[in-house]
Amino acid sequence: MMENLFIDTLISQVRALDQFGTWANKADEDILKEKYVKSKEDLKNIPVIADIDEMQIQDIRLIYQAIALAFEKKTGIMCSVVMEMSHEGFGRAVVIAEKIVIVNKFFKDAHRYSFRTYEKLCEEGDKMLADAIKIYEEYKK
Amino acid sequence: MMENLFIDTLISQVRALDQFGTWANKADEDILKEKYVKSKEDLKNIPVIADIDEMQIQDIRLIYQAIALAFEKKTGIMCSVVMEMSHEGFGRAVVIAEKIVIVNKFFKDAHRYSFRTYEKLCEEGDKMLADAIKIYEEYKK
Secondary structure, eight states, X not given: OHHHHHHHHHHHHHHHXXXXXTTTTSOHHXXXXXXXXXXXXXXXXXXXXXXXXXXXXXXXXXXXXXXXXXHHHHHOOOEEEEXXXXXXXXXXXXXXXXXXXXXXXXXXOGGGOOBSSHHHHHHHHHHXXXXXXXXXXXXXX | OHHHHHHHHHHHXXXXXXXXXXXXXXXXXXXXXXXXXXXXXXXXXXXSSSOOOHHHHHHHHXXXXXXXXXXXXXXXXXXXXXXXXXXXXXXXXXXXXXXEEEEEEEESOGGGOOBSSHHHHHHHHHHXXXXXXXXXXXXXX
């Protein structure tokens, strides 16, 4: 149930950015696989020294934006994402609800940001969301 | 006392970046005035449509970094800055201690980020630091 909430939110965000209908006929799972799932073999082919491109940064941001939105749907508490990323792929993303940091993620090789399988993406999103709610409950006033 | 802590931290950060000794013979107050104090007249001469430059973004970051460091000196609690800024001068800076957002600042015209007088800079830094400590005390576990 929570798992679907994250994945449903993520896909609706991704589709919202599909201005030209490129993905209109594609299944949700296929779109998310294309964006976020990379095998070990795929990763070997990513040059480490190249600058990270804006598209990849946006795709990473969407994951945290989806956590933020899913958290809002679940709890009714507004939250927001602050993310900084250097061209070398070093960075940090935080999701903030009121004065509480509910997600805190460091990147050091964001070129390679990905999940090994689609199930892993669902699972990790689910876990981030559950952890976020737990932290919020612990710190809220 | 708190006021000096912020300003002392800020100037030591600024001087740490002065690799070539350009400011070695300049007084602290003059350096900070040059960077952060702008009169209404100065502001009129800043074009609104130009992209914000990296130097200005770094100078803004130093203010929040100084709050973070001053907070650490005062409380012994480590903290860090996450800042995002678009080329149009829209952005946000947060200072985070543990899971608590102790400073939260939005920018919408960062080209013009400045203080009217040196005293105003001291005062506002002082206030940000005092507020940060208050928020931390309220939320800490």
